[in-house]
Amino acid sequence: QKEVEQDPGPLSVPEGAIVSLNCTYSNSAFQYFMWYRQYSRKGPELLMYTYSSGNKEDGRFTAQVDKSSKYISLFIRDSQPSDSATYLCAMIGSGSARQLTFGSGTQLTVLP
Amino acid sequence: NAGVTQTPKFQVLKTGQSMTLQCAQDMNHNSMYWYRQDPGMGLRLIYYSASEGTTDKGEVPNGYNVSRLNKREFSLRLESAAPSQTSVYFCASSERRQLITNTGELFFGEGSRLTVL
16 A cells, blocks of 8 residues: 555646645654645646645635644635646655655646 | 756667766755666655765666766666666755755756667
């Protein structure tokens, strides 16, 4: 079983929709949670970073962490065609502070 | 500002051939990483270098070797390529040795697409 599970999609939504992307994990040592965005044929780039449980908002993006359920989410409001990309969750545990563990990524397409 | 530069961007090899992927960063970062990305598998760490002069194995190191040539450059070598090494390879760097002190931010190159026949 993978430490981090992510629905690969693909997910296709109309412009303006609210998008929910999710990851589950099994390692309770994970303390720091990130979302990376990867455009086609490009390297990933950091989108959001959260520590422990709770919500963090940045513009149209909200990252949510529920450590009791080992579940993290990324919400995109008023989605735009420019949001079309693959979204990867990533995590670090305090015992592995030099390595990120990535989910497999969810491919999102926002249709104009 | 170039960031992280990888060469070559594309390569086709025959089974048993060797090659080296080059990576250079111009951000004065301490740590550098090599990942491979395969469909359904996400990004998997091959090797990393927390600082100049040190290298450590990641999740999938077999069949690879690395060299941290200096603070800027980190190369990945395939000594005898196999079809299972067909993948997209990403080099990344981070400012600090401990990722948790750095908001977990890695800066990635654009990838090197390798096909082994």
